[in-house]
Amino acid sequence: MNEKNKPILEVKGLKTHFTTKRGVSKAVDGIDFTLHKGETLGIVGESGCGKSMTSLSILRLIPSPPGKIAGGSVLFKGKDLVTMPEGEMREIRGNEISMIFQEPMTSLNPVIPVGEQIAEAIRLHQKLGKKAAWEKSVEMLRLVGIPSPEKRAKQEPFQLSGGMRQRVMIAMALACTPEVLIADEPTTALDVTIQSQILELIKDLQTKIGMGVIMITHDLGVVAETCDKVAVMYAGNIVEYASTEQIFANPKHPYTQGLLDSLPKINEDVDELKTIEGSIPSPYNMPSGCRFASRCPYKEEMCTSHKPELIEQNDGVKVRCWKYTDEWTGTIKKEEVV
Amino acid sequence: METTAEKKIILEVDHLKQYFKVKTDSLFKPKTFVKAVDDVSFQLFEGETLSIVGESGCGKSTTGRAILRLDEPTDGQIFFAGKNILELSKKEMRKLRGDLQVIFQDPFASLNPRQTVKQILDEAMAIQEVVAKPQRMDRMLELLRYVGLPPESLDRYPHEFSGGQRQRIGIARALAVNPKLIICDEAVSALDVSIQAQILNLLKELQKQFQLTFLFISHDLSVVRHISDRVMVMYLGKVVEIAEKKTLFDSPLHPYTQALLSSIPTLDPTLKRERIILKGDVPSPMNPPSGCRFHTRCPFAMEKCKTEEPALKELDRNHFVSCHIAENLPQ
Incomplete structure (x- = not known):
């Protein structure tokens, strides 16, 4: 139990900036979270909120230049990945921390049989002979539920369906029994019936191997189904960080509330959907106050002038919003007096 | 059908077939076809929203394209406001496209950047x-x-x-x-949820204002549930079920529809539902299974399903299903 309480991955104040002709884009701007063994953390947000950049930063896969990790640390079992030499980093990547991407076709080599590609990953990190690695790769394909894996291992990616390709990616990611799996929109390109198969598979393998999973997605349904904890991101910041139950039962940040309200529900009829007015601020020109202020229905003067911090509430939920601070209670009282 | 008398049919698709020829590697091999849409019939009433749902490759977009004659259908008839549009000349068709408009998934690809x-x-x-x-x-x-x-x-x-x-x-x-009819082909699929909600509201509003009819093609069942009056579910080029929205979502009869509905993630983490997880992938439309096309993945498949193709039958009022099992269920 003690082992379980020790975080395997700790992200502290991580900042990833891109320097372009138009200026500095702060894609990830100071985020903190922790991941424990066997736990699934969801990172949700809309396009451009920095969720994918966060995952790429953890593995130091940011295209550089123009990208750069501008600050913060990523502690994996106590070691900082940000300052680690590239050689050591390579040993961790794909071995202790693995990643699956949204589009398996672009991450697989189109002219090499899939079994060989998995075997290559195994041989890179483990001292196994060619034959043993091949056998292990067939075994991995069987583990992820591919029928007749001996035959499939010899096939090239185009001969497999989308769902099967994603299974191959998972097989490759798990071949070295990683301690952390980062899944970046693993089911977004898949049909719903295949999506439920893949999510079930990840959950299943997670309990078998006991790895921590970071699930990056824009789909709140996927989060509700799979995650233990959720970090909601908006414009490069985490705006709310809580357990999945708390987020869905009692969302605190106006953005989280808006996000949940704007989803059409499968078991509920409404005439008109609630929307969040406006659109996200440009990453080159972030407002100095709360980044959500221009779209927020509760906006006060202080929101546009001062940026709120991510503050833990009594129930353990962390939220970045002035509404949940003493200062806000002050403004309310002032209003009431007037 | 009672509703036919009450409501005016604006579009009628009759035994539509859309086959695409596949290149074969030898001259002597028989020609093979992808049967993208295989014998699909349905009606669209004036002022309603009919959604076509299904997974990739089920033929939902192909159906939409055939109605606009962006692809020339292999067989079948399409009537728009009483006229068979497949018999129209190019010039007449262009004129008709004023009544028949389309909104695509990727607005950037469908707008001229210059x-x-x-x-x-x-x-x-x-x-x-x-x-x-x-x-x-x-x-x-x-x-x-x-x-x-x-x-x-x-x-x-x-x-x-x-x-x-x-x-x-x-x-x-x-x-x-x-226009009178707008075909929305995955019109909100590429958008973030908060923007998606804005566009869905806008579409609903405009429909009321201009008495538009929508043929809404989507893979997203929660969006479909929000916007439709009736829903048609397709699988491998065939219609498996058509019903009023409420009937379809509350009491789906086809095993595929049931599986599809149960695979949508819910927003309530405390709710642990009994989920039907389908085995395997969608078979290739080049070589679809015999009999009922769903029998390879159907949890209830019987002997009959493998050989005999079920017809689309009205099992309940305005509720059409093509399934041997659903047919024999006590109503």
Whole structure:
């Protein structure tokens, strides 16, 4: 139990900036979270909120230049990945921390049989002979539920369906029994019936191997189904960080509330959907106050002038919003007096 | 059918087939076809929203394209306002496209990047000759107001807009020619949820205002549930179920529809549902299974399903299902 309480991955104040002709884009701007063994953390947000950049930063896969990790640390079992030499980093990547991407076709080599590609990953990190690695790769394909894996291992990616390709990616990611799996929109390109198969598979393998999973997605349904904890991101910041139950039962940040309200529900009829007015601020020109202020229905003067911090509430939920601070209670009282 | 008498049919698709030839590697091998849409019939009533749902490759988009005659159908008939549109000449068809508009998934790919919004809207009106030249400016401003874009947008290019705004331009262009029927092919699928909600509201509002009929093609069942009056589920080129929205979502009869509905993630983490997880993948439409096309993945498949193709039957009022098992269930 003690082992379980020790975080395997700790992200502290991580900042990833891109320097372009138009200026500095702060894609990830100071985020903190922790991941424990066997736990699934969801990172949700809309396009451009920095969720994918966060995952790429953890593995130091940011295209550089123009990208750069501008600050913060990523502690994996106590070691900082940000300052680690590239050689050591390579040993961790794909071995202790693995990643699956949204589009398996672009991450697989189109002219090499899939079994060989998995075997290559195994041989890179483990001292196994060619034959043993091949056998292990067939075994991995069987583990992820591919029928007749001996035959499939010899096939090239185009001969497999989308769902099967994603299974191959998972097989490759798990071949070295990683301690952390980062899944970046693993089911977004898949049909719903295949999506439920893949999510079930990840959950299943997670309990078998006991790895921590970071699930990056824009789909709140996927989060509700799979995650233990959720970090909601908006414009490069985490705006709310809580357990999945708390987020869905009692969302605190106006953005989280808006996000949940704007989803059409499968078991509920409404005439008109609630929307969040406006659109996200440009990453080159972030407002100095709360980044959500221009779209927020509760906006006060202080929101546009001062940026709120991510503050833990009594129930353990962390939220970045002035509404949940003493200062806000002050403004309310002032209003009431007037 | 009772509703046929009550409501006016605007579009009738009758035994539509759309086969695509596949290249074979030898001259002597028989020609093979992808049967993208295989014998599909349905009706669309004036002012309603009918959704077509299904997974990739089920033929939902192909059906939409066939109605617009963007692909020439292999067989079948399509009647729009009583006219068989497959018999129309190119010129007559172009004229008819004023009544039949489409909104695509990717608004960036369907808008000319070198045209300003003004040129885009102007061209649409000029081709259909719906508005005389002097009145076009007023009409354009009116259109922008309908879709919620500022008047300054007229002189800007598509790349200057966000995804949601571009979709609004696409909608304005569709509206420019006073259409009766709009086919929305995955019109909100590429948008973020908060923007998606804005566009869905806009579509609903415009439908009320202009008495539009929508054929809404989507893979997203929660969106479909929100916007539709009736829903049609397709699997491998066939219609498996058509029903009123409420009936379909509350009491689906086809095992595929049941599985599809149960695989949607819910937003309530405390709710642990009994989920039907289908085994395997969708079979290739080049070589579809014999009998009922779903039998390879169906949890209830019987011997009969492997050999005999089920017909689409009205099992309940306005509830059509093609399934041997559902047929024999006590009502």
